[in-house]
Amino acid sequence: MEDKKKYTIPLSKMSVKAWPGRTDTQGLVSALMLSLAMIGMLQFGERLDTLFFGGLFPVSGRVIAFTMVGLGTALFGGVGGFIISEINPLIATATGTSPIAPFWLITNGIQVIAMLISGAITKDVISWKNTILYAILASLFVVLLYIPLHVFYFKLPWSKLIPMYSFQTAVSIPATAIFVRGLLSAVRKSGFISE
Amino acid sequence: MPIIEFQQVTFQYQRMSDPVLKDVSFAIEEGEFVAIFGDAKSTLCLCISGAIPHLIHGRLEGNIYVAGVHTQRSRIAELATIVGMVLQDPENQLFNLTVEADVAFGLENLCIPREEMDERIGKALETVRMTEFRSRISSEISGGQKQRVAIAAILARRPSIFVLDEPTRELDPMGNKEVFEVLTRLKQEGRTIVIVDNNPEFVAPLATKILYVDRARVHVFENPRTFFESIRQSPIRIPQVVDVYFRVREKNPSLAGDFIPLTVEEGVHVFGEKKYHRS
Amino acid sequence: MANLLYTLSLQRRSFVGDFHPLSILSVVGGVVVIVFSTLNTWVYFGLLVFLLAVMVVDRIPLKQAGKMVLVILPLCFFITMIQILAQSRDPFYAVEILGKTITFSSYGLELGLRISARVFLLALPLSLFFMIVSPMRLTRALSDAGIPFKYAYLFTLGLRFLPLVLDEITTINNAQKSRGYDIDQSNFVVKVIKIIPLMIPLILSLLKRAETIALAMDLQGFNAYEKRTFYVQLDERPIDRIVRWSSLFTALGFVAWAIFIQP
Numbered sequence: 001m002e003d004k005k006k007y008t009i010p011l012s013k014m015s016v017k018a019w020p021g022r023t024d025t026q027g028l029v030s031a032l033m034l035s036l037a038m039i040g041m042l043q044f045g046e047r048l049d050t051l052f053f054g055g056l057f058p059v060s061g062r063v064i065a066f067t068m069v070g071l072g073t074a075l076f077g078g079v080g081g082f083i084i085s086e087i088n089p090l091i092a093t094a095t096g097t098s099p100i101a102p103f104w105l106i107t108n109g110i111q112v113i114a115m116l117i118s119g120a121i122t123k124d125v126i127s128w129k130n131t132i133l134y135a136i137l138a139s140l141f142v143v144l145l146y147i148p149l150h151v152f153y154f155k156l157p158w159s160k161l162i163p164m165y166s167f168q169t170a171v172s173i174p175a176t177a178i179f180v181r182g183l184l185s186a187v188r189k190s191g192f193i194s195e
Numbered sequence: 196m197p198i199i200e201f202q203q204v205t206f207q208y209q210r211m212s213d214p215v216l217k218d219v220s221f222a223i224e225e226g227e228f229v230a231i232f233g234d235a236k237s238t239l240c241l242c243i244s245g246a247i248p249h250l251i252h253g254r255l256e257g258n259i260y261v262a263g264v265h266t267q268r269s270r271i272a273e274l275a276t277i278v279g280m281v282l283q284d285p286e287n288q289l290f291n292l293t294v295e296a297d298v299a300f301g302l303e304n305l306c307i308p309r310e311e312m313d314e315r316i317g318k319a320l321e322t323v324r325m326t327e328f329r330s331r332i333s334s335e336i337s338g339g340q341k342q343r344v345a346i347a348a349i350l351a352r353r354p355s356i357f358v359l360d361e362p363t364r365e366l367d368p369m370g371n372k373e374v375f376e377v378l379t380r381l382k383q384e385g386r387t388i389v390i391v392d393n394n395p396e397f398v399a400p401l402a403t404k405i406l407y408v409d410r411a412r413v414h415v416f417e418n419p420r421t422f423f424e425s426i427r428q429s430p431i432r433i434p435q436v437v438d439v440y441f442r443v444r445e446k447n448p449s450l451a452g453d454f455i456p457l458t459v460e461e462g463v464h465v466f467g468e469k470k471y472h473r474s
Numbered sequence: 475m476a477n478l479l480y481t482l483s484l485q486r487r488s489f490v491g492d493f494h495p496l497s498i499l500s501v502v503g504g505v506v507v508i509v510f511s512t513l514n515t516w517v518y519f520g521l522l523v524f525l526l527a528v529m530v531v532d533r534i535p536l537k538q539a540g541k542m543v544l545v546i547l548p549l550c551f552f553i554t555m556i557q558i559l560a561q562s563r564d565p566f567y568a569v570e571i572l573g574k575t576i577t578f579s580s581y582g583l584e585l586g587l588r589i590s591a592r593v594f595l596l597a598l599p600l601s602l603f604f605m606i607v608s609p610m611r612l613t614r615a616l617s618d619a620g621i622p623f624k625y626a627y628l629f630t631l632g633l634r635f636l637p638l639v640l641d642e643i644t645t646i647n648n649a650q651k652s653r654g655y656d657i658d659q660s661n662f663v664v665k666v667i668k669i670i671p672l673m674i675p676l677i678l679s680l681l682k683r684a685e686t687i688a689l690a691m692d693l694q695g696f697n698a699y700e701k702r703t704f705y706v707q708l709d710e711r712p713i714d715r716i717v718r719w720s721s722l723f724t725a726l727g728f729v730a731w732a733i734f735i736q737p
Contacts, residue, residue, distance in 0.1 A: 029631070033680035041669065043640075087632055094479060159560070271698065287686040292608075292610065309705065312705050
């Protein structure tokens with residue numbers, strides 16, 4: 001049986017500890033709590049997004065998802081990030097909070113990859129460089145994933161998709177970068193993290 | 196052999212500059228009901244349960260033995276069969292969706308055979324008077340009931356030692372009463388109990404020993420009455436009946452006498468047959 | 475708490491619920507594959523009848539399906555509207571706005587309605603799954619299937635603490651309102667920005683709570699040993715194997731039909 005180690009949360013040293021990150025009980029439970037926080041906050045955003053094409057092109061939902069998944073991955077590494085991203089749609093479905101949540105299973109997961117990549121490149125997750133790069137990568141990956149969904153599944157025409165993707169991306173990149181940076185700074189200042 | 200023994204234990208949290216426990220030595224015998232007052236109470240509880248040093252980091256020196264087992268050299272799983280710990284907030288101690296599943300949780304973790312589980316769960320719930328709630332959803336019961344389920348979860352594991360860190364802090368008076376009724380029963384059964392609680396009215400009558408932590412040192416009082424006498428000038432809250440006794444003794448020592456009452460019944464016995472004369 | 479979908483599975487035993495969770499999951503998977511493979515109205519009708527029959531047999535209130543329809547109605551409305559406006563085949567109406575002609579397509583209407591049905595038929599089986607299968611049985615099934623228990627258990631743990639987290643959000647929202655910070659009384663743009671003073675205290679309080687929960691779990695020996703025993707018993711009956719293989723072959727059959735035969 002492995003010895004229980006006290007992990008330092010892989011903040012600002014992502015390239016070494018990003019994968020698998022924290023897999024101790026506290027790391028897993030913390031990631032789970034962030035996932036539940038995401039569900040709660042998405043309920044705020046859902047009302048707004050429903051006004052915009054019934055939730056087909058969510059804006060606030062996307063910002064919240066990018067923020068929470070990015071935050072969790074930066075704090076707890078890859079496994080923590082995947083817990084936030086994948087548990088969230090399952091619990092949202094199981095509680096009836098959002099029956100279409102299963103659509104997010106893949107798009108949420110890709111955001112974890114985005115943060116792992118940006119963290120590996122910038123080597124400092126709390127920096128503006130990292131959060132902006134993460135926001136760009138996450139937006140790009142999600143748009144690329146949504147194209148087959150919207151084109152083949154929802155049968156939406158290209159001409160209508162491009163302006164919507166552009167609007168979503170234009171809002172989500174700066175908002176995500178600001179939110180993730182702000183939250184990471186707040187968590188570090190709170191003293192929860194030992195580096 | 197004492198069931199809990201601290202030998203020159205010093206502990207300092209990772210980010211603190213001074214140790215919270217310094218050269219602490221004491222022993223607790225089996226069947227004792229020990230109350231902890233003062234500073235670093237939770238730290239003592241966490242040391243007994245093995246959470247320090249396995250789950251909470253810092254610098255720990257000295258030796259801690261529980262039922263003869265050295266806590267630093269044992270795994271937390273082994274210690275979980277010897278020490279059961281109840282924390283402050285019952286919401287954070289029930290992780291499953293039903294009461295039955297919560298009581299079974301620890302048994303599953305410790306690989307207790309399925310055939311044994313039913314009996315253990317049944318007995319544990321009976322002891323805390325929660326049998327009829329067995330199939331209930333955990334989040335739908337009250338705070339006091341949740342804390343009783345948390346105690347049942349420990350009872351099912353059959354540890355030698357119960358450690359309770361402010362188990363009634365988040366509870367209303369009714370919940371408070373329910374928990375202490377359970378603890379009274381456990382004491383009558385001869386269990387070893389170590390408790391931190393801010394309700395001295397409930398704790399004092401049950402305690403057979405007091406540990407008082409003051410400036411990182413532990414003082415042992417074999418008699419709760421002498422403890423309350425010695426901390427009169429400190430900010431620690433004492434039972435109301437003890438407070439009344441001290442005030443009366445200040446004004447009229449002959450009326451109060453030497454016996455310090457710990458309960459209302461004892462207080463009635465001390466004061467009830469005497470008349471108070473205005474001078 | 476009583477309104478959360480999965481609580482139905484906790485409150486009773488049912489005929490369908492007695493199947494192995496992975497068997498039920500295989501049926502759900504089969505339905506999902508079929509829905510993805512075709513837009514055929516009759517297939518969708520057949521699937522809907524099947525799912526409603528499961529609800530009737532398992533005594534799941536049909537109003538749960540109705541609730542789901544209400545939730546996804548805005549999405550379905552917009553999908554249909556976009557198709558009506560975007561498709562050019564079979565126009566039934568045209569209107570001129572600012573010198574531009576906008577046509578409304580009946581083909582688009584039909585397509586939009588089929589896609590809406592597809593959305594509903596994807597959402598319903600998974601929701602039904604959680605109404606039928608108790609989370610504890612699901613955790614046991616996932617653990618038996620090889621997923622480490624500490625990960626399989628997170629789902630149950632999440633369901634347990636979700637109501638607390640939602641209460642915490644309400645408390646923080648009310649606390650901020652009492653300081654004059656009312657997110658509900660703002661326009662869209664301001665609302666998005668105003669979420670930050672909710673997020674920070676929420677995240678910090680949840681991280682603090684996670685510390686205590688993890689400590690309590692570890693003190694109960696969580697994840698102490700690689701193997702563990704289970705109180706929940708799961709029997710794999712011959713019928714479970716039949717169900718799984720049937721689901722697989724049915725789904726594959728539909729995919730083949732959709733690719734090679736469907737007009």
